[in-house]
Amino acid sequence: MRTAFKIWLVLTCISLGLYTPYYLFSNNARDAVEELTLWHYTPISGPAEAGVPYDRIRSMFSEMGFDIDLEFEDALEDNDLLSDIDIDYVIADYAAKVRASSGLRLVKASAEIGRGHTLTMVFAVQDKGYLKSFALVRGMMQLTVETEDFIADLTQLNDTEELFYGLFHKDETKSERAVRKIVASYNILYHDHLMANPRASIPDTNTHASAKKIMTLGDVMEMMDMPTDPVEDTPDPEPAGKIHEVPAGGTLDNAISSLVESVKDETGANEYVDARSVLKARIVGKTTEDAAVLYTMEREIATRYLAVFLHTGSEYQLVANTIVDSQSAELAVENGIISVKTLIHSIEDPMCCPTQEMTLNYRIDGNELVEVPRS
Known part of the structure; x- marks a missing residue:
């Protein structure tokens, strides 16, 4: 033992x-x-x-x-x-x-x-x-x-x-x-905090450090460089790349109108027509008549979409439709890659007003638009 x-x-x-x-x-x-x-x-x-x-x-x-x-x-x-x-x-x-x-x-x-x-x-x-x-x-x-x-x-x-x-x-x-x-x-x-507390005490840098001044709502918005118009932003109401069921397009205008009506039926939003941008180029097919379309739907907020239509020779057919950044503006196409210029927030930008330019690139993958990583 x-x-x-x-x-x-x-x-x-x-x-x-x-x-x-x-x-x-x-x-x-x-x-x-x-x-x-x-x-x-x-x-x-x-x-x-x-x-x-x-x-x-x-x-x-x-x-x-x-x-x-x-x-x-x-x-x-x-x-x-x-x-x-x-x-x-x-x-x-x-x-x-x-x-x-x-x-x-x-x-x-x-x-x-x-x-x-x-x-x-x-x-x-x-x-x-x-x-x-x-x-x-x-x-x-x-x-x-x-x-x-x-x-x-x-x-x-x-x-x-x-x-x-x-x-x-x-x-x-x-x-x-x-x-x-x-x-x-x-x-x-x-x-949101400032809007809920519009008369919050804010230090006045022009006086003694312990002194405070009461700011009005207008002062707060001016301090933040915010416009009084509603702020536009992009929600996530649907997955990227979603195809809306629309009839055969005929002319390009008819195809775009059919897509817009389909989105309107689903979301209740209306198109801000003046913001629509159309670019014809070779994207999917063998001709240079395919079309990339950037359009905006508005309800309480604005949502920006990018759609691609294939020109079959007799009509335009929707290939892909996706939500893109709400600040997207300028379209370009090269070798089937669709480029969209947009604005993003730099570190010093207020919520309302992004200033830094960025180009987002997309390509067609089946019936989806997928973002192409920058090289």
Whole structure:
């Protein structure tokens, strides 16, 4: 019996001697956030909670242009719009209470966007423990953008997870676009806050720091460079690339009118005819008479569409129809690729008024218009 005990004791000491250094140097909760990839994030993603198989989600990520093996810290550092990246534990009473009640560590990742904006994401992480020598991210708990004037909690927005995914895009332009959308979301919430509190106290830089002045609604809108007209934006009422059931077109005007009536029946919106743009070029068929059409439907808000019609020789037939950016304006076609010039938000732009030019490229894929990544 004594011999068996000695053998057990020796083996235990050896195993602890081998395991302890491995445990001490294995990844902790902070490392888990730094090394987080979309591959690891898959089980806690929205689609996974809806029952979509993991391999299908990862395939979807790849098809959408996301790098599923890119680590989170690298994604932040590779984005030219972000600086001063910091990933560390949340040190606060509520974080201690969360850990005591659930065993989860809260880790925050923060970055400076520019113009005084700070992006912060808080993750809940199952920390390593005895005989469990690795930490595991259990979810993103909070996404906020903060300035001196306002803190916007974007966590409950419908597209918060999509904005997070966008940071992992292989195309640098699109990963930067995700940051711009985050700032635009902040601007919207800040605008809503100001509209709900039109007489909020705003510091007057021309007086003592402790002095305040009361601003009217007009002052607030002028401060934000906002027009008094309704703000146009693009909703997501339907999936991109949707084809509307329309009859054979005949002339191009008839084909466009049929499509517009179909969209009107579905959405209740009316076309703003003066904004329609038509360009004839070789897109699908063998002639130069195919047509790309940019048109706008208005209801409470304005929605911009891009449609392509094939010229068969005797009539025009709808090939594809999709929603594009609401600021899209100028059309061009080269080698079957349709280019649409649009405006996007730069970091310093107010919500209402994007100023940075960008060209979006589309091609026909079956009966869909798909965006072509910029080379």
